[in-house]
Amino acid sequence: MKIEQKKWTAQKGWEVLSTDSFSEVPQLVLAFSSSQLAREGKIFEEIRQMYPQSHILQASTAGEIISNEVNDDSVALSAIFFEKTTLEFHQEAINDPLNSLEVGRKLSTALSKDNLRHVLVFSDGLKVNGSALVQGLIENLKGVSITGGLVGDGSNFKNTYIGLDALPQEGIVVIVGLYGDSLNIGYGSLGGWDPFGPARLITKSDKNILYELDNRPALDLYKEYLGELSSGLPGTGLLFPLSLRLKGNNDSEVEVVRTLLAVDETQKSMTFAGDMPEGIYAKLMKANFDRIIDGASTAANMTTESIKAGNAEFALLISCIGRKLVLKERIEEEIEAVQQTLGSQTKLTGFYSYGEICPTSPTEKQCQLHNQTMTITTFRES
Amino acid sequence: MHKILERQIQKYFPDQSNLPTDLLPFLQSVSETYDHADQDRLLIERSLELSSAELTQLNTQLRSEKNIVQKKVDERTQQLVEEQAKLQASINSLSIGYIMIDLNEAVLTINKAAEEILFLEKAGVSDNLKIPTDRYVVRDIQQRLTSIDLHSLITECITNKKIINMDDIVFHSRYLRILLSPISVNALEETIGIVILIEDITEAKIMQRSKDEFFSIASHELRTPLTAIRSTAELIEMIYKDILADARLKKMIGTIKLSSIRLTEIVNEFLDTSRLEQGRIVFKKEVVNIIELVKEIIAEMGSIAEQKHIYLALTNIEPIIYVLADKDRVKQVLVNLIGNALKFTEQGSVLVSISPMQDLTKIFITDTGKGISELNRRLLFRKFQQAGDDLYVRDTTKGTGLGLYISKIMIEKMGGKIMLEDSEVNKGTTFSCTLPSTIAPQIGSTS
Numbered sequence: 100m101k102i103e104q105k106k107w108t109a110q111k112g113w114e115v116l117s118t119d120s121f122s123e124v125p126q127l128v129l130a131f132s133s134s135q136l137a138r139e140g141k142i143f144e145e146i147r148q149m150y151p152q153s154h155i156l157q158a159s160t161a162g163e164i165i166s167n168e169v170n171d172d173s174v175a176l177s178a179i180f181f182e183k184t185t186l187e188f189h190q191e192a193i194n195d196p197l198n199s200l201e202v203g204r205k206l207s208t209a210l211s212k213d214n215l216r217h218v219l220v221f222s223d224g225l226k227v228n229g230s231a232l233v234q235g236l237i238e239n240l241k242g243v244s245i246t247g248g249l250v251g252d253g254s255n256f257k258n259t260y261i262g263l264d265a266l267p268q269e270g271i272v273v274i275v276g277l278y279g280d281s282l283n284i285g286y287g288s289l290g291g292w293d294p295f296g297p298a299r300l301i302t303k304s305d306k307n308i309l310y311e312l313d314n315r316p317a318l319d320l321y322k323e324y325l326g327e328l329s330s331g332l333p334g335t336g337l338l339f340p341l342s343l344r345l346k347g348n349n350d351s352e353v354e355v356v357r358t359l360l361a362v363d364e365t366q367k368s369m370t371f372a373g374d375m376p377e378g379i380y381a382k383l384m385k386a387n388f389d390r391i392i393d394g395a396s397t398a399a400n401m402t403t404e405s406i407k408a409g410n411a412e413f414a415l416l417i418s419c420i421g422r423k424l425v426l427k428e429r430i431e432e433e434i435e436a437v438q439q440t441l442g443s444q445t446k447l448t449g450f451y452s453y454g455e456i457c458p459t460s461p462t463e464k465q466c467q468l469h470n471q472t473m474t475i476t477t478f479r480e481s
Numbered sequence: 482m483h484k485i486l487e488r489q490i491q492k493y494f495p496d497q498s499n500l501p502t503d504l505l506p507f508l509q510s511v512s513e514t515y516d517h518a519d520q521d522r523l524l525i526e527r528s529l530e531l532s533s534a535e536l537t538q539l540n541t542q543l544r545s546e547k548n549i550v551q552k553k554v555d556e557r558t559q560q561l562v563e564e565q566a567k568l569q570a571s572i573n574s575l576s577i578g579y580i581m582i583d584l585n586e587a588v589l590t591i592n593k594a595a596e597e598i599l600f601l602e603k604a605g606v607s608d609n610l611k612i613p614t615d616r617y618v619v620r621d622i623q624q625r626l627t628s629i630d631l632h633s634l635i636t637e638c639i640t641n642k643k644i645i646n647m648d649d650i651v652f653h654s655r656y657l658r659i660l661l662s663p664i665s666v667n668a669l670e671e672t673i674g675i676v677i678l679i680e681d682i683t684e685a686k687i688m689q690r691s692k693d694e695f696f697s698i699a700s701h702e703l704r705t706p707l708t709a710i711r712s713t714a715e716l717i718e719m720i721y722k723d724i725l726a727d728a729r730l731k732k733m734i735g736t737i738k739l740s741s742i743r744l745t746e747i748v749n750e751f752l753d754t755s756r757l758e759q760g761r762i763v764f765k766k767e768v769v770n771i772i773e774l775v776k777e778i779i780a781e782m783g784s785i786a787e788q789k790h791i792y793l794a795l796t797n798i799e800p801i802i803y804v805l806a807d808k809d810r811v812k813q814v815l816v817n818l819i820g821n822a823l824k825f826t827e828q829g830s831v832l833v834s835i836s837p838m839q840d841l842t843k844i845f846i847t848d849t850g851k852g853i854s855e856l857n858r859r860l861l862f863r864k865f866q867q868a869g870d871d872l873y874v875r876d877t878t879k880g881t882g883l884g885l886y887i888s889k890i891m892i893e894k895m896g897g898k899i900m901l902e903d904s905e906v907n908k909g910t911t912f913s914c915t916l917p918s919t920i921a922p923q924i925g926s927t928s
Contacts, residue, residue, distance in 0.1 A: 296532035297539055325529050328520075338524060385528055386521075427517045428510075 100181055100412045100480045101125070102446045103347070106165050107132075107142065107174035113149075116166050116364050117446065124152045125178035127275070129415075131450040132174040134159035134252040138269040142174055148369060150178055151396075154188055157267050159260040160219050161251030162430070162451035167438055169430045169451075171253065177448040179413060183281035183480050187211055190263050190273045193406060196228040196307065202272055203235020210240070210276045217273040217284040218414070219476070220247030224259035224453035225268045225360060228307045229468035230373035233480035234454055236274075237466060244332055244405075245466040246286050246476040247274075247453035248417035249372060254334035259453070262381045285411060285477035286470050287401025287456035291394025292357055294342040294382035304375040308368050314366040321359075324383065332360045336369070337421035340471045341381040357385065358421050358470035361451060365412040372454040373468045381450060384471070386425040387417070395433035395473040399440035401460075402477040410442050411477030416449030418473045433473060441477065482508070483515035486689060572830045578679030581664070586619035586635065586830045589674065596655065598681050599625045607881045617759065619762050622677075626652060628658070638663050639672045654684040691710070697755040707745050714738035750883045754864070765807040768919050772802050775833050778815050785823050792830035793823070802837045804916040805896045811916065814888040814899070818846045826850030829909070840914040842899060852875050852906040861901055892916070 101119040109116075128150045136142050145417050146155050184239035193201045210218065218240060230251055253259055260267035277284070290386055293355045299320075301396045303311035312320060321336055322329040326377040329335065336359035344352045361370040375381075395418070402411065416437060436449060455474035458466045482490075486508065494500055509640030572579050574661040582588050599622060621629045628651055650657040658680040663672040714737045718725070725731040746806070756762045756791040773820070775795050782874050786793035804811070815833075822831040829849025836843050864886045885899075897915040904910040 252599075295528070297535055324525055324531055326524075328524065339528070383528075385525065425521075428514050 100179065100184075100478065101274045102180075102413055103178040104167075104448065105174075105176040105178075105445055106170070107136075107145075108170070108271060109172065114143070116296070117123055119180075121166065123180045125150060125180040126154060126178065127181070128131040128153045128155045128178045129448060130155060130157040130174055130176045131160045131163045131165075132157065132450065133163075134255070134258055134260055136172065137262070138258075138472060140266050142372050143262065143266050145411045146176065153178065154186065154363040154399045155262070155264055156188075156221065156273060157260075157262045158250040159258075159452065160450035161250055161268065162423050163454070164416050164418070164447060164449040164451070166447060167431060167434050169434060171437065173387060175448050175450070177446065179411070181277075181279075181282070181480065182402070184216075184277055184279040187278065189264055189276075190261075190271055191270055192224060192270050193226050196226060196231070199228040199231035201234040203232040204238055205235075206272060206274045207239035209234045210274065211278075212240075214241050214242075214277055214278045214280070215240075215405075216279060216282045217277045217476075218245045218247075219277070220245060220272070221261055221262060221274075221458055222247070222249050222272040222454075222456075223270050223370075224249040225256065225257075226274065227451070228374065229454040229456070230307065232272065233466055233468045242306050244284060244286060244458060245456060246415075246417075246458075246474060247456045248450070248452035248474065249456075251420055251451055251453045254337075254420065256257050256333050256453075261349050266416055279480075281480045283406050283409065283479040283481055285402030285404070285479075286475065287398035287405070288455060288459070288467070288472045288474040289379025289394040289398040289474045291387060291391035291397075292340060292342070292471050293390065294383040294384050295388050296383050298380040298382050301375055301377050301381055303377050304377050307371050309371060309376050310366070310368050317369050318362060318364070318367045320383075321362075321369070333369075334424065336362065337419075337424050337471075338386065340383050340384045340421055341371070341375075343375070343379055343381050345376070345379060353467070355467060356469060356471045357381075358419060372470050377457050386427065388429065389427060391422055392429075392432050392436050395434035396440045398473045398475050399437040406477050406479055409477050409479055409481065411445045411479045413446050414441055414449075414468055415478075416447055416473065417455050417475075418449065418450045419450045419455060419469075419471045420453060421471045422473065437473070437475060445477065483512040486512045486515055492915050512891075538880075541675065561845070571583065578677075580622065581674060581676040582635070582677065583674045584617055584639065584672070586632070588617035588619070588909050590624070591617060595677075595679055599680050600702075601625065609648065613676070625690065626650070626659075628652065634661055635675055638675055642672055646729040647840075649686075655681055656686045658682045668919035693755055693758060696751060697759075698754065699786060700751040703748050704752075706740050707748060711738060711745065714741060730753070731820055750887060753887050754883050757887060757894070762894075764810060764891075766805055767808050768921070769804050769806055769808045769811060771804050771811070771835055771844065771916070772797060774808065774812060775844070777836065778812060778819060779833070780825065782816070782819055785820075786831065789823065790828065791823060791826055792832075793819070794830070794832055796832055796834040802835055802842060803919045804842050805919040808922045810891045810895065814914060815844070815846075817884040817888050818914070821911070822846050822848035822850065822912075825910070840918060842918045843911045843913055843915045844901065845911055849909040852908055852910055853904040854906055855903070858901060858904065860898070861885055888914070 101121040101123065103118040103125070104116040106114050106116055123471040125322040128146060130146055132142060137157055143155070143157060146157070159203050161176035163170050187210060189206050191206055193199065193202045220236065222229070227249060231295045249259055250259045258269055260269060261273055262268060263273045299312040300315045301309065301312060309317045311317060321332070321339065324339055325332070325335050328338070340356050343355050343357055346352060347356055357371040357373050357374065357375060359369055360372050362368070402414070414437070416434065418433065422433065428431065434447065438445070455469040455472050456466055457469060490497065493522050546896065572590065572592050572733065574593055575592060578598045579590070579592040579596050580588055581590040601617065601621065606851070619631055619635065629647065634645055642663050642665065645661040647659045660678040662676045664674040664676060665672050714734055717734050718738065772795070779793055779795060784791060819831060826848045827850070831846065831848045834845045862885045864883065889899050894913045896917045899912070899914040902911040902913045
């Protein structure tokens with residue numbers, strides 16, 4: 100695996116951060132940028148010129164991760180040449196969250212299954228019900244690990260963009276299939292938020308739209324807790340994600356975290372990044388700064404469990420925007436914690452997202468939609 | 482700029498005019514960090530305050546609800562204690578042995594009567610209802626009741642969810658009636674245990690047996706003098722025919738003879754009953770042409786019908802229908818049924834029809850008599866019951882009330898059934914009986 104990483108800022112333009120100096124054509128170019136830069140054709144054209152024969156996957160974010168840095172209004176670019184791995188790309192358009200399951204099914208059906216090692220998914224962050232998309236994906240990909248995320252739009256929650264070899268657009272879901280025996284994949288996902296206060300019963304909801312907790316408008320509860328900050332909704336709602344205990348396989352319970360995407364003042368409803376089933380108990384969560392940063396390094400540790408012996412060459416970090424809003428100036432600490440755990444040889448890139456997709460533990464492949472986590476996928480060719 | 486930072490700058494840099502200008506963006510960034518820290522602290526404090534208030538409220542609510550629940554639990558517990566006491570007293574006062582067991586065959590409840598009947602004695606058993614510390618198990622009871630396989634019966638009762646009733650279980654030269662009944666919360670639920678009732682029926686059996694024996698002996702002893710009276714009366718009629726010119730004397734002798742005949746018939750019925758009940762009558766299995774037999778009976782009873790101007794006939798035209806039965810007993814039953822029909826019919830007809838079927842042949846006796854009321858129908862076929870108007874006023878001139886009872890036992894012993902098909906007051910009655918069908922007589926077995 101050979102990697103070249105570049106950063107673009109308005110002040111300095113393109114800068115090469117690191118390069119393995121290779122002459123081969125990289126099969127994959129990942130470019131994460133602000134939604135404004137993604138929408139403008141200039142950046143895409145420049146990337147196209149730099150890597151005319153590569154597949155370019157560009158996505159808008161709520162913060163770009165490259166090396167040890169977290170930037171806004173930048174482009175984080177990683178061009179990857181896989182020596183022994185082949186890739187397959189598919190995309191689908193989506194304009195209504197109700198189609199999420201079907202889109203997931205279509206994409207996973209389209210993918211060749213022979214020798215499939217791993218699947219990366221990049222989804223629109225606002226027009227998709229993440230839980231349903233994941234459900235659709237895993238139906239045809241049993242036994243294959245899937246990681247990825249819902250791309251972002253800063254803390255605006257207005258428009259998110261994805262482009263595969265084209266100018267990024269709204270309402271796109273892209274999957275990348277990675278094939279080959281030599282590819283080793285690691286993955287890990289962890290939050291670090293603490294539930295607090297009483298458990299509240301979801302008494303009225305419709306898929307990922309929450310209306311009432313304990314027969315009381317959920318929006319009122321959030322406003323009460325946010326106080327003055329409630330004017331910053333839905334962004335400030337990320338300060339209080341909800342912890343849900345969902346029924347898993349064999350009557351076990353799986354704890355998932357749900358983060359707010361949008362509010363509707365007239366309906367007094369709140370749209371979350373995943374399903375909010377009625378009859379399930381939810382608890383408000385609060386940030387615990389040290390635990391959030393610990394969470395990132397523990398997630399990195401989890402990846403080493405699944406990637407087996409040997410250090411990762413490349414890591415894709417998909418971290419929740421909620422963490423960025425809470426950690427503020429300390430945000431890079433979580434990236435540093437990951438780098439420290441994985442080792443300096445691992446090239447990092449990634450983005451702050453509206454939802455993360457990853458199996459719940461490094462030993463299983465069944466993936467889930469997560470929120471408020473740091474989700475890491477590591478790659479190594481042997 | 483954040484207040485703390487302002488104070489710190491004043492403290493460490495009293496002369497602010499000396500501060501390099503390129504330090505200002507740095508200070509601004511530090512100030513923002515201070516602000517953010519404040520915001521975070523305020524948010525956490527606020528949420529903890531709200532959460533604490535919510536939890537306090539929930540705690541208060543929980544305490545008050547706990548008190549309500551506790552009160553309800555106390556009330557219900559008291560009710561249950563009272564109910565249990567009533568139930569215990571009732572069970573303990575039963576003269577029938579009562580044992581309740583769970584699915585593991587542990588005895589949950591056993592009353593004094595059960596212990597007495599089964600001679601169970603165990604240390605630590607109080608005089609009250611037994612829920613002893615060293616509990617009985619089914620094995621203890623099985624050790625006593627060696628004549629039955631209690632474990633299999635319990636399994637059967639649980640599996641089939643059905644009551645098992647066993648009479649005449651011999652136990653230490655006594656007779657027991659044992660009943661096993663499953664305990665289910667409702668019809669669909671699984672069985673949670675079993676109630677075993679044990680009744681000592683020895684006394685009742687002795688009583689019944691002495692009654693039967695008395696009945697049998699008395700009847701037997703009556704027959705000899707009755708036969709003597711009857712034959713003497715007949716002899717007088719025959720030998721002193723000439724002397725009996727006096728019509729009154731002749732009538733008296735005639736009455737003695739008829740009454741002795743009637744009395745012999747009654748005694749015979751008593752004896753039949755007694756023998757049938759004790760299983761002392763052996764039924765033959767003969768191939769009987771029922772058509773021929775019915776014709777024979779009709780010929781014999783024709784005179785009674787004629788006297789009452791009643792049309793008595795067999796409606797079948799086929800010459801042969803075979804049944805497998807004891808011919809004499811079948812005749813006895815049919816004579817009884819046709820006789821009853823003639824007895825209770827004042828005008829019209831008594832018709833016999835036979836419908837042969839694959840397994841059983843059914844014989845119908847239909848009359849146009851006075852019918853049987855709804856109330857009386859339920860009491861038919863019982864011992865000493867007459868199908869007359871009033872069941873409580875015995876009309877001995879009409880019979881003993883044993884006819885249908887005997888007929889029922891006989892038909893059943895021959896593998897058939899007897900029943901009241903239909904009856905309407907003042908319109909008529911149809912009785913029927915079935916007998917096993919057979920194809921053709923075996924050579925040499927024709928009766």
